[in-house]
Amino acid sequence: MKKIIFLNLFLLVSAIGIAQKNKIPTINDALKKYDFIEGQVVEKSDTITYYLKNYKTKPSNLIVYIQGTDPNPIFSYSKKNGKTTISRWFADDYLQVDSTYTFAIIPKPGIAGIYDESNLSIPEEYYKNNYLEYRVNQIDVSIKDIVKNHLEKPQKIIVYGHSEGATIAAALASKNDAITHLGFWSGNVLNNFYEFSLFNRIESLTEKQSDSLAHENIMGIIEWYKSVIDNPNSTEIDHFGYTNKRWSSYEKPPIEYLLELDIPIFAYFATEDESTPIETAYLLPIQFMQKRKLNLTFKVCLGCNHSYEKEINGVHRKNWNNVFMQFINWTNQK
Known part of the structure; x- marks a missing residue:
């Protein structure tokens, strides 16, 4: 079967890691460096951890970012030339908003804490609990705890997810009524297995593979889907x-979650996306119009890849920060 490209974003910000003496850092070292605090909620036998941007006075607005597919940590460290460097695996969006906001990110199952980059192993808990319902509950519980204990007169509860995180965000917004604004960034619009098949057909049309091979791959994907069912x-x-x-937990097409929502939705896609087919993205504005729903803002980054990078005259330009600020400015108008 043709290799499947998953919906993911890998944001290891090692370039801004901080050199320390040659010691094994703790999660508290990472939290102190990036000015975050840790929150935990005990639910039955499960401990749910979240990381929240620190604040001097309680803010009124919360931003929650949901990572993409891969089992990446939130914080890590590396050792080189006798020095230890702490890094974060998410962008600097939290630095672009004022003190009326705080920013939260919730680790994937079993991946709380800080990890050694030379030994990034995936814990069994991740495989056990890495499914949609668990992720939605993780984040839902975290938001409720943050609203209760860290916000003053809550106004905006903004949730945005990228790639797989977009699907989680859409399902979460169907459950948590406190969410006021949703960012759906480069998530699959239809069933994963259909979109995997679509990529094969596109490759056939662009002569990157033969028509017969595309068909063979698609039939293999259909059999794969049957085995899941x-x-x-x-x-x-x-x-x-x-x-x-x-x-199986992601079987419901995300477009169905989105069409159930009445809160403002900011959908963002890219035309050169190697993980999410732009062809299905255009279904969103069509379906929202068909349902006479007016709560969708639909934008496309021309020439951008899955991470919103664009090549101009041989130079790769990053647009993630611009997209984020477009999104936040948009929430101020909705």
């Missing part, structure tokens, strides 16, 4: 590093 709760790890329980 036949055993939806299996936690056996497949050769892509995921489980049937994870795949």
Whole structure:
């Protein structure tokens, strides 16, 4: 079967890591460096951890970012030439807003804390709990705890997710009524298995592979989907590093979650996206118009890849920060 490209964004900001003496850093070292605090909520036998931008006085607005597909940590460290460098795996969006906002990010299952980059192993808890319902509950519980304990007269509860995080954000907004604004960035619009098939057909049309190979790959994807349906709760790890329980939990097309919402939605896509087909993205404005819904803002970054980078005269230009500020400014108008 043709290799599947997953919906993910890898934001390891090692360039701004901080050199320390040659010691093993703790999560408290990372939190202190980036001025975050840790919150935890105990739910039955589960401890849910979130990281929140520190504040001097309680803010009234919350921004929650949801990561993409891969089992990446939030903080890590590396050792080189006798020095230890602490890094974060998310962008500097939290630095672009004023003190009326705080910013939260919730680690994936089993991946709280700080990790050694030379030994990034995936814990069993990740495979056990990496499915949509668990992720939605993680973030829902975290938001409720933050609103209760860290906000003063809450006004805006902004949630945005990228890639797989966009799907989680859409499902979360259907559950948490406190969310006021949603950012759906480069998430799949239709069922994953259809979009994987679509990529194969596009490659055939652009002569990157033969028509017969595209068809063979698509039939393999259909058989794969059938195997997931036949055993939806299996936690056996497949050769892509995921489980049937994870795949089956994302069976509902995200467009259906989005159409159920009445809060303002900021949908952002890219024409050169290697992970999310732009072809299905255009269904969003069509379907919202068909349903006579007016709460969608739809934007496309021309010539940009999945991470919103664009090549101009051989130079790669990053647009993520610009997209984020467009999004925040948009929330001020909605």
